[in-house]
Amino acid sequence: xxxxxxxxxxxxxxxxxxxxxxxxxxxxxxxxxxxxxxxxxxxxxxxxxxxxxxxxxxxxxxxxxxxxxxxxxxxxxxxxxxxxxxxxxxxxxxxxxxxxxxxxxxxxxxxxxxxxxxxxxxxxxxxxxxxxxxxxxxxxxxxxxxxxxxxxxxxxxxxxxxxxxxxxxxxxxxxxxxxxxxxxxxxxxxxxxxxxxxxxxxxxxxxxxxxxxxxxxxxxxxxxxxxxxxxxxxxxxxxxxxxxxxxxxx
Amino acid sequence: xxxxxxxxxxxxxxxxxxxxxxxxxxxxxxxxxxxxxxxxxxxxxxxxxxxxxxxxxxxxxxxxxxxxxxxxxxxxxxxxxxxxxxxxxxxxxxxxxxxxxxxxxxxxxxxxxxxxxxxxxxxxxxxxxxxxxxxxxxxxxxxxxxxxxxxxxxxxxxxxxxxxxxxxxxxxxxxxxxxxxxxxxxxxxxxxxxxxxxxxxxxxxxxxxxxxxxxxxxxxxxxxxxxxxxxxxxxxxxxxxxxxxxxxxxxxxxxxxxxxx
Numbered sequence: 102x103x104x105x106x107x108x109x110x111x112x113x114x115x116x117x118x119x120x121x122x123x124x125x126x127x128x129x130x131x132x133x134x135x136x137x138x139x140x141x142x143x144x145x146x147x148x149x150x151x152x153x154x155x156x157x158x159x160x161x162x163x164x165x166x167x168x169x170x171x172x173x174x175x176x177x178x179x180x181x182x183x184x185x186x187x188x189x190x191x192x193x194x195x196x197x198x199x200x201x202x203x204x205x206x207x208x209x210x211x212x213x214x215x216x217x218x219x220x221x222x223x224x225x226x227x228x229x230x231x232x233x234x235x236x237x238x239x240x241x242x243x244x245x246x247x248x249x250x251x252x253x254x255x256x257x258x259x260x261x262x263x264x265x266x267x268x269x270x271x272x273x274x275x276x277x278x279x280x281x282x283x284x285x286x287x288x289x290x291x292x293x294x295x296x297x298x299x300x301x302x303x304x305x306x307x308x309x310x311x312x313x314x315x316x317x318x319x320x321x322x323x324x325x326x327x328x329x330x331x332x333x334x335x336x337x338x339x340x341x342x343x344x345x346x347x348x349x350x351x
Numbered sequence: 352x353x354x355x356x357x358x359x360x361x362x363x364x365x366x367x368x369x370x371x372x373x374x375x376x377x378x379x380x381x382x383x384x385x386x387x388x389x390x391x392x393x394x395x396x397x398x399x400x401x402x403x404x405x406x407x408x409x410x411x412x413x414x415x416x417x418x419x420x421x422x423x424x425x426x427x428x429x430x431x432x433x434x435x436x437x438x439x440x441x442x443x444x445x446x447x448x449x450x451x452x453x454x455x456x457x458x459x460x461x462x463x464x465x466x467x468x469x470x471x472x473x474x475x476x477x478x479x480x481x482x483x484x485x486x487x488x489x490x491x492x493x494x495x496x497x498x499x500x501x502x503x504x505x506x507x508x509x510x511x512x513x514x515x516x517x518x519x520x521x522x523x524x525x526x527x528x529x530x531x532x533x534x535x536x537x538x539x540x541x542x543x544x545x546x547x548x549x550x551x552x553x554x555x556x557x558x559x560x561x562x563x564x565x566x567x568x569x570x571x572x573x574x575x576x577x578x579x580x581x582x583x584x585x586x587x588x589x590x591x592x593x594x595x596x597x598x599x600x601x602x603x604x605x606x607x608x609x610x611x612x
Contacts (some may be wrong), residue, residue, distance in 0.1 A: 257497075
């Protein structure tokens with residue numbers, strides 16, 4: 102905690118270097134296709150106040166939230182079941198491996214063809230791209246569950262719910278956290294592609310429009326807003342959660 | 352809390368661990384009969400791998416895959432309330448000491464009673480610590496508190512003071528005797544340390560090497576003060592060896608050591 106201000110200063114310094122390099126390059130290039138810091142930030146504020154930025158950002162975040170929740174819950178359940186039952190594991194394993202290696206682009210295109218250019222297809226594609234990784238991680242976690250603690254819970258008559266909440270879930274939490282981490286970084290990238298292919302709003306859609314207009318100022322402004330949200334989730338949600346879950350470790 | 356504790360009658364025809372790939376089947380117990388009276392402190396001892404832990408797991412109801420019967424008396428009491436102290440403390444590392452003990456109790460149990468138990472066992476100061484912060488002795492105290500927290504009729508203890516230094520083990524044995532006298536329970540205590548067995552037991556049962564069965568039985572009715580006399584201990588040791596020394600089966604080797612796991 103004592104090092105926190107120092108870390109903050111370092112972070113600020115490296116950010117400053119980045120901005121200086123950017124601005125300098127923009128001045129040298131002196132082109133509409135490489136806007137400077139000031140131009141982008143003005144555009145960012147303008148788009149947030151009068152443009153579609155907040156609407157698009159909201160649409161993208163909503164898709165991320167739904168797909169993330171779906172993939173984590175379904176993936177956790179399937180992963181645990183596969184770890185528990187050899188038969189189900191054998192039955193589903195090929196499907197998981199296939200899905201794991203299928204490019205997200207293929208999944209998105211196929212779902213848009215089968216379901217039309219709908220919200221369900223978009224969210225389905227994002228969910229399916231992330232699902233297999235969650236299954237594999239949680240299956241690994243559920244396979245390492247401690248038999249001794251399970252026996253302890255049984256001999257003290259914990260029952261299903263107490264065993265799940267106090268014995269099983271805490272053992273799975275590191276795996277759950279890894280799955281959320283890697284999963285979220287994957288989803289951030291895929292969701293833009295899916296929107297670009299077949300949605301009438303969202304950051305991905307906006308990027309495509311700006312691409313066609315060669316409007317680099319807005320393109321970078323939208324991307325920056327998106328990155329800011331991703332970092333806010335990482336620092337504001339995931340890292341505190343990780344610290345909380347690890348507080349019993351010495 | 353019921354003032355009357357329960358008795359146990361054990362009659363195991365055979366308990367065999369099935370073989371798997373690379374591991375051949377092992378018979379842990381055969382023809383094991385024993386009867387433990389209500390409120391008796393019964394210590395089971397025997398060589399490593401003779402199936403002591405297996406026996407406790409069967410009595411605890413954790414292992415139902417055996418040929419034989421297990422009875423509790425009086426039979427109309429319903430399922431007995433069993434507190435189990437394992438060879439390792441088996442505390443949940445992500446719960447504090449207090450939470451670990453609280454978890455096994457009924458939901459609406461008395462708060463003061465819990466605090467009283469924690470201080471009786473000597474972990475009150477560490478109640479908000481996580482198990483990783485505890486010393487070995489403290490963790491074992493916490494495990495003891497957890498077993499007593501359910502007001503057990505029957506207490507199963509599997510070498511609970513193993514790997515503690517002599518002084519700490521000594522303190523915990525006195526603590527255990529105090530707890531049992533103030534909160535009566537029938538106790539089935541496994542150890543391979545004869546001195547420990549003599550100090551605690553009302554009666555000692557000796558198991559044979561695997562497959563385990565009872566080969567000797569010895570009531571200990573000495574006053575507690577006299578139980579640590581080295582001359583008496585060595586006489587007892589000789590006597591138990593003589594009792595156990597009926598040539599039953601050829602002694603088997605260490606292949607059964609997985610049973611103690």
